Amino acid sequence: MIPSQESIAIAGAGLVGSLLGVYLAQRGYRVDLYEGRPDPRIGNVYQGRSINLALSDRGWAALEKVGLAQAIRAEAIPMVERVIHGIDGSLTTQPYGEAGQAIYSVSRAGINQRLISLAEQHEQVSLHFEYRLTQVDFASGTAGFDTPAGTVQIAPQRLFGADGANSKIRRLMQELPRMNFSLETMDVAYIELNIPANADGSHQLGPIEALHIWPRDQFMLIALPNLDGSFTCTLFMDFDGPNSFASLQGAPAIQAFFETQFPDVAALLETPAQHFIERAPSPLALVDVYPWVQANRICLIGDACHAIVPFYGQGMNAGFEDCRILDELLEQMEGDWEQVLPAFQQSRKANVAAIATLAKRNYIEMSRLTGQPSFLLRKKIEAKFSRKYPKLWVPLYTMVTFRPEIPYAEALRIGDEQSAIMDEIMTIPDIEQHWDEDWVLAKLYQLACRQWGQALTFHSSHRSCSDAKADG
Known part of the structure; x- marks a missing residue:
């Protein structure tokens, strides 16, 4: 069957579903x-x-392949560093990568609208809004929808469930035999707040090209810049317990909380107490399901099968990478879906599990560690060593965020090995005074060689320690 004769249905026209529609339409x-x-x-x-x-780069790589990266980049704000706000008003900066590397603050709605419009430009694509999926027959591959005009039944050759973390297709799939499913709900929840622009449209908070973090151990506030001069802020706290959403009752107590914990920004926030009272905190959860594929014709993709928490900024990027990887498999296997869907599931499962693990860990880093001098020193040492030996040591954040050719699972494995090495470096007496001395880097080099052996393996490339030393 040639592609133009094969019909594919996608349930969900959000970020992943609309991008997947574009990829498939481009293949005919x-x-x-x-x-x-x-x-x-x-x-x-x-x-x-x-x-x-x-x-970040995994998402950009997927958008590049459909020709949308340039348009999105024009509407995005690069964030080249973290700016960490101490409770005393002090500021500490931590670059995300080397010169020219940044993550980008983008509008969810803006990207989704552009992707839908791009899909609509393809004559092979038909859009159906207000179609609420109600049932799926996994044996035949048929599905039913409730629409404003009544019930509709479809019978596509393939059906993708791209309907998000609360996926209806996944919930129906969970009723099948031998389905494994887990939903891990975190104690942490969030509400969104806003820092409006100045009257002239400029930003009230600086620097602009940065992700701002107020780490407070058991909770944190973050702020991302918007093109209109505003900042979107997110407060992450536990549902219950001390310093939680439940513990703050009444406008005076809430206002006092912001003024005490975030004194340098409390006056900039737009009615934080009112927002706090009016907006119920949104829960955070991780979804894990297996298998993703049924009868080799129905497949979950994106958050429908691997929703994660937002603390590594990789949820959208991982979903976009799903689409790119699926497209590459269609190319390699010449459109043979009998091979493509099992290979897609096998390829992605370990990697999305790895980024889920990293995302959970990163909440501890963002809320607690970023405010600790020892953590910042550790990152300085790693960055200096990486610049000296760039093929020997790539920081974990760089692997995840700026190196899409490195699978998430590989980044997690290497990152854990690097962390063990850095733990030993940080035990050096008076490391705060000696960290910038050559002998510390020599010690780190020695530990790296001891860890990985003379034939260092990094993303399937073998290099000897002597080769890596030549990099410096």
């Missing part, structure tokens, strides 16, 4: 995109969800 498939909500280009369908996201 007939695609029907079904979305339960109204057209997001007409009204706001994102209430209660984060309105801006961090786009």
Whole structure:
């Protein structure tokens, strides 16, 4: 069957579903995109969800392949560093990478609207809004939708569930035999706040090209810049317990909390006490399900099968990478879905599990460690060593964020080995005074060689310690 004769249905026209529709249309498939909500280009369908996201190189790589990266980049703000706000008003900066490397603050709605419009330009794509999926027959591959005009049944050759963390297709799939599913709900929840622009449209908070973090151990506030001069802020706290959403009752107590914990920004926030009272905290959860594929014709993708918490900024990027990897497999296997879907599942499962692990860990880093001098010193030592031996040591954050050719699982493995080495370096007496001395880097080099042996393995490339030393 040639692609133009094969119909593929995608349930969910969010970020991943609409991008997947574009990829498949570019390969010549007939695609029907079904979305339960109204057209997001007409009204706001994102209430209660984060309105801006961090786009990094894995996401850019996927957007490049559909020709959308340049348009999105024009509407994005590069964030080249973390700016860490101490409770005493002090500021500490930590670059995300080397010169020219940044993560980008982007509008969720803006990307989704552009992807839907790009899909709509393909004559093979049909869009269907306000189509709420109600049932799936996994044996036949048929599905039913409730629509404003009544019930609709479809019978595509393939059906993708790209309907997000609360996926209806996944919930129906969970009722099948031999399905493994887990939903891990974190104690942490969040609400969004806002720092409005100045009257002239400029930003009230600086520097602009940065992700701002107020780490307070058991909770934290972050702020991402927007093109209109505002900042979208997110407060992460536990649901219950001391210093939690439940513990703060009444406007005076809430206002006092912001003024005490975030004194340098409390006056800039737009009615934080009112927002705190009016907006119920949104839960954070991780989804893990297996298998993703049924009868080799129905497949989950994106958050529907691997929703993660936002603390590594990789949820959207991982979903976009799903689409790119699936497209590469279609190319390699010449469109043979009998091979493609099992290979896709096998390729992605370990990697999305790895980024889920890293995302959970990063909450501790962001809320607690970024405010500790020992953590910042550790990052300085790693950065200096990496610059001297760039092929021997690539920091974990760089592997995850700026090196899409390195699978998440490989980054996790290497990162854990690097962490063990750095633990030993940080035990050096008076490391705070000696960290910049050559003998410390020599010790780190020696430990790296001892850890990995004379034939160092890094992302399938073998280098000897002597070769790596030549880099310096």
